[in-house]
Amino acid sequence: xxxxxxxxxxxxxxxxxxxxxxxxxxxxxxxxxxxxxxxxxxxxxxxxxxxxxxxxxxxxxxxxxxxxxxxxxxxxxxxxxxxxxxxxxxxxxxxxxxxxxxxxxxxxxxxxxxxxxxxxxxxxxxxxxxxxxxxxxxxxxxxxxxxxxxxxxxxxxxxxxxxxxxxxxxxxxxxxxxxxxxxxxxxxxxxxxxxxxxxxxxxxxxxxxxxxxxxxxxxxxxxxxxxxxxxxxxxxxxxxxxxxxxxxxxxxxxxxxxxxxxxxxxxxxxxxxxxxxxxxxxxxxxxxxxxxxxxxxxxxxxxxxxxxxxxxxxxxxx
Amino acid sequence: xxxxxxxxxxxxxxxxxxxxxxxxxxxxxxxxxxxxxxxxxxxxxxxxxxxxxxxxxxxxxxxxxxxxxxxxxxxxxxxxxxxxxxxxxxxxxxxxxxxxxxxxxxxxxxxxxxxxxxxxxxxxxxxxxxxxxxxxxxxxxxxxxxxxxxxxxxxxxxxxxxxxxxxxxxxxxxxxxxxxxxxxxxxxxxxxxxxxxxxxxxxxxxxxxxxxxxxxxxxxxxxxxxxxxxxxxxxxxxxxxxxxxxxxxxxxxxxxxxxxxxxxxxxxxxxxxxxxxxxxxxxxxxxxxxxxxxxxx
Numbered sequence: 279x280x281x282x283x284x285x286x287x288x289x290x291x292x293x294x295x296x297x298x299x300x301x302x303x304x305x306x307x308x309x310x311x312x313x314x315x316x317x318x319x320x321x322x323x324x325x326x327x328x329x330x331x332x333x334x335x336x337x338x339x340x341x342x343x344x345x346x347x348x349x350x351x352x353x354x355x356x357x358x359x360x361x362x363x364x365x366x367x368x369x370x371x372x373x374x375x376x377x378x379x380x381x382x383x384x385x386x387x388x389x390x391x392x393x394x395x396x397x398x399x400x401x402x403x404x405x406x407x408x409x410x411x412x413x414x415x416x417x418x419x420x421x422x423x424x425x426x427x428x429x430x431x432x433x434x435x436x437x438x439x440x441x442x443x444x445x446x447x448x449x450x451x452x453x454x455x456x457x458x459x460x461x462x463x464x465x466x467x468x469x470x471x472x473x474x475x476x477x478x479x480x481x482x483x484x485x486x487x488x489x490x491x492x493x494x495x496x497x498x499x500x501x502x503x504x505x506x507x508x509x510x511x512x513x514x515x516x517x518x519x520x521x522x523x524x525x526x527x528x529x530x531x532x533x534x535x536x537x538x539x540x541x542x543x544x545x546x547x548x549x550x551x552x553x554x555x556x557x558x559x560x561x562x563x564x565x566x567x568x569x570x571x572x573x574x575x576x577x578x579x580x581x582x583x584x585x586x587x588x589x590x591x592x593x594x595x596x
Numbered sequence: 597x598x599x600x601x602x603x604x605x606x607x608x609x610x611x612x613x614x615x616x617x618x619x620x621x622x623x624x625x626x627x628x629x630x631x632x633x634x635x636x637x638x639x640x641x642x643x644x645x646x647x648x649x650x651x652x653x654x655x656x657x658x659x660x661x662x663x664x665x666x667x668x669x670x671x672x673x674x675x676x677x678x679x680x681x682x683x684x685x686x687x688x689x690x691x692x693x694x695x696x697x698x699x700x701x702x703x704x705x706x707x708x709x710x711x712x713x714x715x716x717x718x719x720x721x722x723x724x725x726x727x728x729x730x731x732x733x734x735x736x737x738x739x740x741x742x743x744x745x746x747x748x749x750x751x752x753x754x755x756x757x758x759x760x761x762x763x764x765x766x767x768x769x770x771x772x773x774x775x776x777x778x779x780x781x782x783x784x785x786x787x788x789x790x791x792x793x794x795x796x797x798x799x800x801x802x803x804x805x806x807x808x809x810x811x812x813x814x815x816x817x818x819x820x821x822x823x824x825x826x827x828x829x830x831x832x833x834x835x836x837x838x839x840x841x842x843x844x845x846x847x848x849x850x851x852x853x854x855x856x857x858x859x860x861x862x863x864x865x866x867x868x869x870x871x872x873x874x875x876x877x878x879x880x881x882x883x884x885x886x887x888x889x890x891x892x893x
Contacts, residue, residue: 415876
């Protein structure tokens with residue numbers, strides 16, 4: 279396994295991808311011939327993502343309760359006024375930021391640490407790496423249910439047993455520290471993902487620069503700070519972006535572990551939209567929530583998006 | 597291999613330098629450093645894997661043993677929860693999960709391969725823009741689109757069907773599939789394709805007789821990853837289906853049974869996780885390749 283990993287890292291530097299063969303200006307016919315293969319995927323994705331978005335926008339301006347009387351009708355943006363005045367909504371925004379930010383940071387720190395450990399050759403490295411990556415692949419619903427009873431349960435959960443063994447009072451995680459419980463579970467699931475990306479980064483660290491720095495008398499920490507870390511930056515940024523993208527959408531863990539509670543303490547935006555739409559059956563209000571969620575998500579992720587497009591641009595120039 | 601060799605040499609020279617300064621025997625320092633690293637690696641790997649091992653262990657306990665306040669490591673194993681799992685109406689959900697996973701993954705590959713071609717080998721102008729569009733759809737909050745999807749699906753009679761799950765999983769996995777397949781396609785050496793073009797091979801010919809065979813490992817691992825995500829998907833299953841659904845929903849409904857359920861949940865959780873764990877283990881390296889080499893290079 280180590281051999282393939284290393285050779286994989288070599289490929290980063292040696293294999294040159296196919297340059298887009300676009301030297302002479304293309305004719306109209308040639309342009310469409312080239313677009314052809316892309317169209318099915320592009321049209322499908324456009325339809326499936328843009329139409330629901332437009333419909334959400336339309337719904338969000340309507341008074342539309344499934345349980346209420348009457349047809350859906352235009353209500354002059356009342357839904358948006360309700361959203362902005364809704365304390366629970368702002369709570370859910372804060373929860374989303376805490377959950378996403380906390381888990382992303384924890385994953386990056388722990389992922390980097392484990393990646394550094396695993397980047398060195400030692401007996402059984404392949405096996406250790408394979409075991410470490412497993413939490414990312416197991417069915418989230420399955421492990422969430424298992425964690426709920428076998429780990430977090432105050433009377434027979436493992437965490438309770440550990441704190442009692444240490445002479446501490448058993449914490450009832452899901453009622454007293456629900457957010458911490460969620461962040462622990464999510465971090466466990468996503469650390470392997472951060473780790474995989476950062477191992478790839480470490481594997482492709484510039485050995486010549488590391489050696490040169492060493493010749494100049496840089497210590498282990500100095501080499502890490504001044505050579506490895508700058509090299510890792512795009513990898514850390516990409517990991518942060520992909521993690522945040524996934525975590526901002528967290529739904530299943532909340533639904534199964536805490537059901538957003540107690541008292542909305544763990545309701546994020548996604549779960550609040552779900553509650554409004556499928557528990558209160560207020561489709562108009564839920565649509566407005568969805569649109570505001572979209573705007574906030576873009577605001578939160580836009581800085582990272584810029585970064586990604588920057589990476590793409592660099593790649594384009596290559 | 598070369599990377600590893602240079603690393604080792606860095607380590608050796610490093611310890612030599614320190615040995616000279618600190619007067620410690622060089623081999624001892626080196627050994628301690630690598631023992632420390634290896635210990636850290638094994639401890640963290642085992643900590644990460646522990647909950648899964650613990651889950652498998654609990655699945656063989658009776659509910660009473662599983663619910664004892666002190667974790668029991670030695671016990672008489674029972675298979676009752678596995679037998680119970682198969683007797684509890686799991687099969688329709690298993691079949692649905694396989695159907696949704698297989699069909700959505702196949703269609704993702706069928707759509708993503710030509711798209712990847714148009715973004716790498718015979719690239720359209722500004723392929724970055726299209727790539728960026730595809731990945732940006734992954735950033736749209738799923739909550740912002742679920743209500744219209746629900747409404748339209750209910751009008752088309754697609755609620756509580758596998759068809760709607762297949763469609764939504766396609767949308768979910770297509771950007772990933774395109775990204776990964778494109779980065780694998782870009783690794784095919786340009787000279788091979790140029791040589792074929794010079795010999796007069798048509799685009800179709802190059803695609804089917806050169807690119808496709810070379811892409812086989814890339815296609816396999818892309819498909820495995822899409823299958824993992826489809827198999828595990830819960831949000832659409834929970835919102836668009838009820839009784840005629842996939843395994844994650846079966847598991848959620850399992851909870852309503854009985855007072856003690858840890859061991860039973862562990863058994864079902866273990867069963868449904870086996871396929872994805874195996875697929876994930878096979879595809880783990882390509883996940884990074886596919887995600888990274890498209891972006892960071």
